[in-house]
Ligand SMILES: Nc1ncnc2c1ncn2[C@@H]1O[C@H](COP(=O)(O)OP(=O)(O)OP(=O)(O)O)[C@@H](O)[C@H]1O
């Protein structure tokens with residue numbers, strides 16, 4: 001039976017900067033089933049990252065409701081948001097967002113620290129995921145000593161280490177050469193094949209075609 005992991009109803013997001021209000025998203029309706037593979041495509045400034053931040057529990061909508069795994073996230077406190085994020089979401093950012101001075105192993109262990117898992121177990125779990133992603137020989141490198149493609153694989157490992165239901169990737173290939181980009185997209189394809197829910201933001205229609213479903217966003221609304 002299909003299960004709706006993400007349910008977004010009439011969501012809007014307005015940013016207040018000084019005296020100016022900017023409506024970055026309006027009337028967003030979106031339902032995503034467990035195991036789905038969705039690409040979000042749209043021009044710069046159309047609201048893709050804003051939507052991903054809402055889905056990823058990094059931000060709350062100004063209006064409307066958002067249910068993640070049946071729980072109403074739109075009413076969460078910032079503490080609840082952090083918990084939901086840690087429990088359900090693996091987020092991969094365009095600019096990797098790794099801790100540059102920390103080792104690869106420590107970067108990937110970090111989400112498990114927030115879960116209160118002991119050092120030994122954190123390290124062995126992080127090592128296992130990094131080995132699966134072909135980074136076994138770089139565990140003790142600092143993340144700023146790696147290539148872009150390697151850093152993005154570390155970021156994917158960090159997103160996967162908690163075994164989240166939903167993987168969100170905001171332009172994960174935006175800063176990569178085409179070969180590294182292909183490698184990273186292959187990782188997402190494999191995650192989907194393994195049963196994960198994958199949501200990918202991209203400018204690139206060729207990348208979007210890997211998904212089962214493409215959602216086009218323009219001026220803060222979904223094009224139908
Ligand atoms: N924190 C913020 N404060 C004010 N305005 C914001 C903020 N974040 C985003 N915006 C505005 O909201 C709109 C949508 O931004 P968003 O980052 O979601 O676009 P995007 O589709 O991800 O673009 P890109 O492809 O360039 O990453 C933009 O006009 C942007 O200037």
Ligand SMILES: [Mg+2]
Pocket residue numbers: 048049050170
């Ligand atoms: Mg963006």
